[in-house]
Amino acid sequence: MLDLIKIRHDLHQIPETGWQEKETSEYLNNTITGLINGHKDI
Numbered sequence: 537m538l539d540l541i542k543i544r545h546d547l548h549q550i551p552e553t554g555w556q557e558k559e560t561s562e563y564l565n566n567t568i569t570g571l572i573n574g575h576k577d578i
Contacts, residue, residue: 543567 550559 538571 546563547560550563552558552560
């Protein structure tokens with residue numbers, strides 16, 4: 537089940553500034569890939 541609150545909290549734990557959001561991009565990429573592949577634990 538998609539837990540938007542967990543995703544929001546996870547994203548706020550990644551302190552990135554200056555348009556250098558490498559960890560944020562990786563997190564979102566993994567989350568979206570998981571949704572596309574049908575993983576239920578996201």
